[in-house]
Amino acid sequence: MSIALNRGISRPRHLSLTLLASLMPLAALAAEPVALEQQVITATQTAHSELSAPASVSVVTREELEQRPVYNLADAVKYLPGVHLNPSSTYGRQEIKLRGMDSDYTLLLVNGRRINSRDALSSNYANDFDLSSIPMAAIERIEVIRGPMSSLYGADALGGVVNVILRQPTEETKAGIAYTYEHPTEGDSGDGHKASGYVSGSLIENKLLGNLILETTDQAAWLSEQTVNPNTDAAEQRQASSAYGSLSWLLDERQTIDLDITHRKDDREAEWNNFGAVVLNVQEMERWSFGLGHTGNWDGFNTRVRYYYENVELMDDSQIMTTLRGMKGDIEQKNHTVDGQVTAFLGSHLLTLGSELRRTELTHNQNLGSETEVDQKAVYLQDEFSIGDLDVTLGGRLDDHDSFGSEFSPRAYGVYNLTDNWVIKGSVGRSFKAPSIYQSDDTYGVLACRGMCTLVGNPNLKPETATSYEIGTLYQNERLEAGIMLFNNDIDDMIITDTWRVGYRPAVMTYSNVSKARVQGYELQGRYNLSDSMGVRANYTYSDAEDRDTDEQLRNTPQHVANIGFDWQAMPDLGLNLDYQYTGSQLLYVSAAQPNVESGAFHQLNFGAKYQATRELSLKAGMNNLTNEKRDDVAQSVDNILMGRTVFVGFSYDI
Template sequence: MSIALNRGISRPRHLSLTMLASLMPLAALAAEPVALEQQVITATQTAHSELSAPASVSVVTREELEQRPVYNLADAVKYLPGVQINPSSTYGRKEIKLRGLDADYTLLLVNGRRINSRDVLTSEYANDFDLSSIPIAAIDRIEVIRGPMSSLYGADAIGGVVNVILLQPSNQTRAGIAYTYEAPTVGDSGDSHKASGYISGALIEDKLLGNLIVEGVDQAAWRSDQTVSSDADAAEHRQAGSIYGSLSWLLDERQTIDVDITHRQDDRVANWYPGLRYGVVQNDQEMERTSFGLAHSGRWDGINSRLRYYYEDVELTDGSELMTRFNGNVVGQAEQQNHTVDGQLSGIVAGQLLTVGAERRRTEFSHNQNLGTETNVDQYAVFLQDEFSLGNLDVTLGGRWDHHEAFGSEFSPRAYGVYNLTDNWVIKGGVGKSFKAPAIYQSDETYSVAACQGFCRVKGNAQLKPETAISYELGTLYQNGGFEAGVTLFQTEIDDMIVSDRWRAGYRPTLMTYSNISTARVRGYELLGRYAFDETLGLRANYTYSDAEDREADAPLNNTPQHIANVGLDWRAVPALALNLDYQYVGSQWLSTPAGGAQESGAFHVLNLGSRYQATPQLALNAGMNNLTNEKRDDVAQSVDNILMGRTVFVGFSYDI
């Protein structure tokens, strides 16, 4: 795994000094002294602290995941600065937006490997299947990078990166089970159950280590009187089961071979109201996802190496009623296979930490409803990164060359600096270029999907160009003991933005497509802070302002609030009992409505309460309430069935051996 790249490498002087400066969450402060060793690897694929990382970085730890009812990645990162969890369907699906940019610009990774089923589902169906693809019980931590990272990861990382780091086995034998139940107190049904179990340890001590994790989720459909049609679901019925296993073979003190396999079955059913033509229809989708990874890591006297292959197979059975009617009552069968081989070397050369790597990726895609023939897309890339110090200034320079067989080559450079005012206070900033190649569903002229409530089709456009972006950020961050504070200014300008044609007054064709017509700019700032009053009480807060504008239309971007604020209070009432209170404010935003075009939807607030009681060293109990005040969104949001889940209560336990 990429985290092993940094073993045995001595970093330049200033990079080493700041590595000790990051903070653990305030929930941990209440139990023990501050640990200044939290590392992130996503920003450079080499180890840094949150303070020294050449990017805007946030980390969600395993302890934080265990405090709340978390069902997918959106639930896990919703309180981080710069993050917006956007409703991406009218029946409860979600997507992660970073710094006001669409979710298509957020790259999702697992152990540094991209996960992607966008071509199977298209943007109109959201990437909620991707957010749910990894069992929460298997996650060690989540790293979120806000800002472009195409210099390391290629396409799709214009807005940033969400990287899930999975639990790794050790010699210690461990096992446990966990269960959470959540129930709405308003509306009809919607109860959810999540259960998991794990076992981890040595099959051969100091030689062969493994773990096995299983997880199941069952969430009933939820009905609300806020939906346009009383027969439509505000949240879909979900049933999912996952199994994750990994083996680490320690060949010797220098070499490790890691193998991991994940399989998930994810079934969704929802009653949906697309409009008057068909009335309420049923959306029935079943996705089966299998992934496999094989990696060799080596440490060779100051040079670390990694070579790996990973594979992802996504199969979707789509019985959604509107689509099957539109395609001669044929149930959709889609399959996407992603093959990737990559490698990299990292080491100190003349006092500088150099990282060089290459990647080859092939996507194979078939769809019986929307695609003429099976499609293969090959992509190649090489990248180089240099980290060095000039006095108190740590500099990171990088660049990646990507070649896409359909859209040619793109070069993505990046420059970033971290100036160490003290061991606890830095000024950081940089500039980067990034890009996003059109997806298969956007560019293949034989791929078309139903739109306009079933009255039209949107097909691919082979003449599309990749989207490109230039991003800037400048900020400062201070961390010392139980106190943290920071501010970051950011701006991203996107050229050749890909948009889908839509009906409007006097314009209602039966066949539409995608085009490069828009230029967008998002600029704003982020504020963040934490403060531990003492060993039992801590406060954390962040605020994001983003001005997102379609510059061609001289209009705000839809689904992008200008203001998002989060405030959290962590209190250890007694040594065994931890309480957390979280408040989130989401400002007004513009939504696209069928009847009135773009309309402004008002702000809303959500208040959540959670608790964790350590009854015994092995048994922990959880309980709490989400949306305490039963907040509702306004009439504009309800007119497009953007429904906020009502007040819910949850209880759960975990038992570890």
């Protein structure tokens, strides 16, 4: 298939290590809690194990996703090391932050292709629509790379990469259905329903394979007495439906043509508090994506060429904007991507050469004088080789942006093999992030300050750049995993948003390159199989994210995040799991008079069970936030509400 880029190529001794990887958070409850072999491709676009990969990488598998009521990517990765889920709105939206970096620096990929509606929505709405754009039933696994990857993927990968690998068509006919129901025991309403079905098989034996996956989600708005205005929503109403289909045409033993099409409708509605008044926010997004690619596995080298198209249409009927501007928002964003790649051995060196051309087209009836079009081109080269027990990866990428010129992103990574199970890893690299259209176009104005000011783009912005380092060690075998990774990111020309403060309340504000930031810290991770039926796993992330101009901590960035999980195969057909998460204190923006106020730490405890009733039928049930934990008064004062105790039940039937 198109994701197996190194098939047919024998690798050097250390590059070919295929080792047993760890049970990751959201661990699958298999018959025995032993580590499963995981291959990852996001770190180099060639296959590695988690141990040998030249990056800090975690994997979430299909089996792990089926354990809990997972509605979007944020739910799927929240227990991984280095991950923090930050509320992106006052009514339940979330964003993924990696190692203390803002969510704008997390690049989201599907099968290695970026998905992006950020220019249509702007940062005020974060990337929750992108996180929810992928049907969970269509996911085979998720790879999370912590640390910058601009040398392969260009802009936006300054903090890390979340790459979603979709389920591929199978030769054998398979089908199934699944359903999950979720009910908050606190507050009002908030019930959630998710149903899905899939079919996969051979349309022409050994020649044409296909699959079709359907999914629908219906979540009612959730009201909580914790909100400032009791008549407003703590979590918005969501109704979404998805259809994903793909075809793989096996031309011969060496060549495959892959086609995939995805359609998603995502409608949101919430009643929001605006200085005591209830305002209605309604957004309806329709997204189409289309991908066509050719993969060739030749003697000694592989090739890949593909085209990807994404069309996002957003109807934005947020009451503040509609009232002040006299019209509903009508926004359309089109993303075109053409890329190609060759992977080949030159002696003992595994070389990957690739290029990419991207075009973004944006129309916005409330903004922009006319349709805006942005082109970006890139070429990259990567070399993987071994020097004794040291595996080396060198890479560099040259990006050319038609508005901001050229940026070169080099990277060097070393993996020293102390034994077959124990490595030392380290890297240094440069990365960058180009300003978005809404940040750089002075005709793009976003209402802010609850409708009392406008934030316009600044055409004089420069790209943000960062120098990053990491070093650490990792040990893995069938029963034990233990690792530590130290990291440091120095960011220059950070783009900041002007905000109201005491004595400063202009009607029009903008963005500027005035800030430097440093994010440094370390990650601890481990797991241990206590017996053939019991295992424990844990990780801890310390991140010190500091604005170097003001010496203050960055907002919405806790210094401490920890996870502990316990998995028990109580009976051959019954598996149980318990997850605990600790999120440390963090600074929140409360008001112009109180721009930085510390909000205290909070805890969550979740329990789940899965019962294999028959070979085809499995049942699951559990409870999230068992202790009904609440965030403190500071968080509640800005409607950052933690979902109360929630029960869930579900089933899946596969043939």
